[in-house]
Amino acid sequence: MxxxxxxxxxxxxxxxxxxxxxxxxxxxxxxxxxxxxxxxxxxxxxxxxxxxxxxxxxxxxxxxxxxxxxxxxxxxDVHDSEMRDIQTKYNNLTDKQNKLQNNYSNLKQDRNLLETKYINLTRERHQLQISYDTLTKLRDDSQTSLTSLRKQRDDLRNEKIQLAAEKEELQRRFELVTSSRDGIQEELNSLSLNMTEKPCQQGWTKFNGSCYYISTSSKTWIKSKKDCEDRGANLVIIDNRKEIDFITRFNDRTWIGLSDTVREGKWTWVDGTDLQVGAGFWQRGEPNDADDGEDCVELSRSGKGWNDVPCSNKFSWVCEE
Structure with missing residues (x-):
């Protein structure tokens, strides 16, 4: 200063x-x-x-x-206010940090659980893969076996078809041989009968070892039966289809020696023998005893079999000796 x-x-x-x-x-x-x-x-x-x-x-x-x-x-004052704000922010950040830490811990636990599940799922997937591979192998083996079985089935079917064809061929040959044998046997029997049995009366026809009288007129069944008895014979008794074929060569409708006049529904030959139930050479739907009056039997060429009709009808007749 x-x-x-x-x-x-x-x-x-x-x-x-x-x-x-x-x-x-x-x-x-x-x-x-x-x-x-x-x-x-x-x-x-x-x-x-x-x-x-x-x-x-x-x-x-x-x-x-x-x-x-x-x-x-x-x-x-400003500093205190700022410090309070900073403290508040710090506290908020601390809370957020704690929350984040908790979230992190929870996420970490979840991650561990997910890792455990992932490991378990991986093991299960591995086991499933093993099972799948096993099933795939079994399926392939089954498919191979199925293919083999189908081939065997087809081979067996082919063999069956071939065997069926061979069987049919053998059956056809057998029938031919049997037919030839039966023809030869019939010829042999006919020759034997012709050589050993007496010849038929004049006007009678010999067939299969028997003599037959073929009428040329028509009568009722009773009169036809009486005519044969007068000739020392009976109305024809039919045993087989060949006899039917032989008789129908002469007339369209012919009386035979079968009736149920003694007992309704019980068919009896003129020699007293009974016709077995279900046996005979009846036409389809016969015997039907239409109108409760059909007690005698005629042989029809057109019908190719037997038919019950009223005994009062008039037909040709055949006697057998």
Whole structure:
């Protein structure tokens, strides 16, 4: 600080910025060396001015301190508010961190569970793959066996067809041989009969070892039976299909020696023997005893079999001796 006295104004010039220079000015002036025309008042004025200056300086310092105090108070309040906000944010972040940590732990547990399930599923898949491979092999083996069985079945079918064809051929040959044998046997029997048996009466026809009288007129069954008895024979008794074929060569409808006149439904030959149930060479649907009066049997060429008719009908007849 520098202090100088201005003689023209009667004031001290104080250099606040250079106090060392002011001290040197004071030292350079000897005590009692005062400006002219100032007197005692000039000696007091510097002290008052310094006192005023110091008071102002104190006021300025006080104002600065108060300003700083207010400023730092506001700064502190702002700082506290910011710290509270930071603390709140920190607490929120801490909560979020804890939640995230919990979520992470849960996810980790879930991951472990999923890994365990994945391992189990992998094992199950492996077992299923093994089972699938086994079943596939079994299926392939079964398919191979099925193919082989189908081939064997087809071979057996072919063999069966061939055997059936061979059987039919053998059956045909057998029937031909049997037919030839039967023909030869009949011829042999006929020759034997012709050689051993007596010849038939005049007007009679010999067939298969028997003599037959073929009528040329028509009579009732009773009269036909009586005519044969008068000739020493019976109405024809038919034993086989060949006899039917022989008789039907002469007349279309012919009386034979079969009736149920003694007992209805019980067919009896004129020699007293009974016809077995279900036996005979009946036409389809016969005997039917139509109108409850068909008790005698005729042989029809057109019908190729027997038919029961009323005994009063008139047909040709055949006697067998």
């Amino acid at each position: 520098s202090v100088e006295f201005n003689s023209s104004l009667g004031q001290l010039d104080v250099d606040y910025l250079n106090p060392k220079a002011a001290d040197e000015n004071l030292k350079m002036r000897p005590y009692g060396d005062e400006p002219s025309g100032c007197g005692r008042m000039c000696r007091r004025r510097p002290f008052k001015t310094a006192a005023v200056f110091l008071g102002l300086l104190c006021l300025l310092l006080l104002a600065g301190i108060i300003s700083l105090q207010v400023h730092y108070t506001k700064v502190g």
